[in-house]
Amino acid sequence: MKSFRDRVAVITGAGSGIGRALAFELGAAGCKLALSDINEAAVKQVAKELKDAGRDVIADRLDVADRDAFYAYAEKVLKKFGTVNIVINNAGVALGSTVEDTSYEDFEWLMGINFWGVVYGTKAFLPHLKRADEGHIVNISSVFGLIGVPTQSAYNAAKFAVRGFTESLRQELEIEGSTVSCTSVHPGGIKTNIAKNARMSSKVSTITGLDGEASKEQFEKMFRTTPEQAAATIIAGIRGNKRRVLIGADAVAIDTMQRLLPTSYQKLMVSGQKLMRKRS
Numbered sequence: 001m002k003s004f005r006d007r008v009a010v011i012t013g014a015g016s017g018i019g020r021a022l023a024f025e026l027g028a029a030g031c032k033l034a035l036s037d038i039n040e041a042a043v044k045q046v047a048k049e050l051k052d053a054g055r056d057v058i059a060d061r062l063d064v065a066d067r068d069a070f071y072a073y074a075e076k077v078l079k080k081f082g083t084v085n086i087v088i089n090n091a092g093v094a095l096g097s098t099v100e101d102t103s104y105e106d107f108e109w110l111m112g113i114n115f116w117g118v119v120y121g122t123k124a125f126l127p128h129l130k131r132a133d134e135g136h137i138v139n140i141s142s143v144f145g146l147i148g149v150p151t152q153s154a155y156n157a158a159k160f161a162v163r164g165f166t167e168s169l170r171q172e173l174e175i176e177g178s179t180v181s182c183t184s185v186h187p188g189g190i191k192t193n194i195a196k197n198a199r200m201s202s203k204v205s206t207i208t209g210l211d212g213e214a215s216k217e218q219f220e221k222m223f224r225t226t227p228e229q230a231a232a233t234i235i236a237g238i239r240g241n242k243r244r245v246l247i248g249a250d251a252v253a254i255d256t257m258q259r260l261l262p263t264s265y266q267k268l269m270v271s272g273q274k275l276m277r278k279r280s
């Protein structure tokens with residue numbers, strides 16, 4: 001997609017972080033915006049700022065883990081704008097916990113948002129995207145969709161799944177000769193609220209040597225890229241119809257490590273984690 005003028009863009013999780021920054025960048029590029037978030041007050045505030053700047057925007061409360069609500073939302077967007085061109089399945093949450101200590105409730109909570117939310121968003125909008133002259137789906141995975149790391153098993157499972165789902169969809173669309181395309185996005189550490197709002201098990205200390213709060217802080221210290229930089233990289237990825245978008249130098253380093261050491265990268269991770277645990 002080369003031009004965003006008067007294109008209709010749907011963004012989930014638009015009340016904060018990467019989703020919020022995407023709303024501002026795509027709005028500035030000329031898109032009409034359908035923003036949603038489970039945090040209604042946050043997304044309404046984003047919409048207000050955009051409206052004040054003259055953008056055409058609607059904002060709704062949407063829990064992406066609610067399949068019926070997602071389909072009803074797609075109808076609402078279509079009714080408002082008549083078409084849809086870009087769908088960014090961005091809403092996500094984080095969970096730090098060992099496999100042993102993760103409850104099924106927490107696994108299902110995370111998969112409901114980070115995996116099923118992406119599937120619902122893709123399937124609810126795909127028929128509408130196909131009816132437009134041009135369409136693009138952006139699914140936000142992570143560098144943790146490229147490598148597995150300790151305490152992130154549920155997040156890893158969801159983000160690897162998002163990558164596989166998106167890569168499969170991309171090939172199907174190409175074989176069909178569709179006017180719709182899609183991109184799998186793999187951010188490194190982005191300075192957002194994700195770690196602050198993460199569910200953390202107290203047992204992460206068996207791995208990290210730190211309690212839940214300190215583990216969050218340790219994660220946040222590694223976040224280097226701003227949401228605005230992330231949004232600009234994603235938009236360049238849509239323009240260039242990229243299959244995979246990496247965000248940040250850390251993401252490039254992790255991708256390179258995975259290619260060079262497809263399985264033995266795990267030994268490096270284990271040594272690094274042990275060293276950090278000793279220092280903490």
Ligand SMILES: NC(=O)c1ccc[n+]([C@@H]2O[C@H](COP(=O)([O-])OP(=O)(O)OC[C@H]3O[C@@H](n4cnc5c(N)ncnc54)[C@H](O)[C@@H]3O)[C@@H](O)[C@H]2O)c1
Nearest residue numbers: 013015016017018038063064091092142189190192193194
């Ligand atoms: N920040 C990072 O370092 C990082 C790295 C890799 C991938 N990501 C991914 O980027 C995406 C955006 O995260 P962010 O970093 O901007 O975090 P963020 O916490 O700043 O924003 C996430 C937004 O999603 C919303 N949300 C949470 N649960 C929801 C639900 N059930 N339905 C709808 N909305 C919901 C939150 O209210 C919030 O506004 C996520 O998919 C995340 O996994 C982030």
